[in-house]
Amino acid sequence: MKRMLIALAALTVAAAAQAELKISDAWVRATVPQQQATGVFMNITADKDVKLVAGSSPVAGLVEIHEMVMDGNVMKMRAVPGGLDLPAGKAVELKPGGYHVMLINLKQQIKAGETVPVTLVVEGKDGKKESVEVKAPVRALNAMAGTGAGAPMGAGTGMGMQHQHGMKH
Numbered sequence: 001m002k003r004m005l006i007a008l009a010a011l012t013v014a015a016a017a018q019a020e021l022k023i024s025d026a027w028v029r030a031t032v033p034q035q036q037a038t039g040v041f042m043n044i045t046a047d048k049d050v051k052l053v054a055g056s057s058p059v060a061g062l063v064e065i066h067e068m069v070m071d072g073n074v075m076k077m078r079a080v081p082g083g084l085d086l087p088a089g090k091a092v093e094l095k096p097g098g099y100h101v102m103l104i105n106l107k108q109q110i111k112a113g114e115t116v117p118v119t120l121v122v123e124g125k126d127g128k129k130e131s132v133e134v135k136a137p138v139r140a141l142n143a144m145a146g147t148g149a150g151a152p153m154g155a156g157t158g159m160g161m162q163h164q165h166g167m168k169h
């Protein structure tokens, strides 16, 4: 009886802290054989202030939240320090050349037409974490920014290359 009460209390706390995430246009960039890493892109809108702090996927040994930064004249990517802010009610775009979820140490080739499950972990201001699963369809290797993103072609291509050699960062 006592154990059951504790379980109920825990559930109530989780429900109160829960943020809702609206995720749209999720996709993963396809890989060539032996490729070690690729990016996952999507639009996320949270209903509370949370941070995207981590992720996991059955196809990757490691998942990181990345941003692109200029290092001299070279665009590089790195893990977002402290996680990616998802302000309440504001759509945050993860797209090629910008923020992305990085799948690292790939266990298999990611082929166009498949769907990759990715679990995202967000942290609220109270430090509570919750996870959301996204099923992201795979798009061809040369796929550019998703619907409506309209990134300039030249810049996008260069960053795409950086992605394919993601293990160097």
Ligand SMILES: [Cu+2]
Pocket: 039, 066, 067, 077, 078, 100, 101, 102, 166
């Ligand atoms: Cu990356």
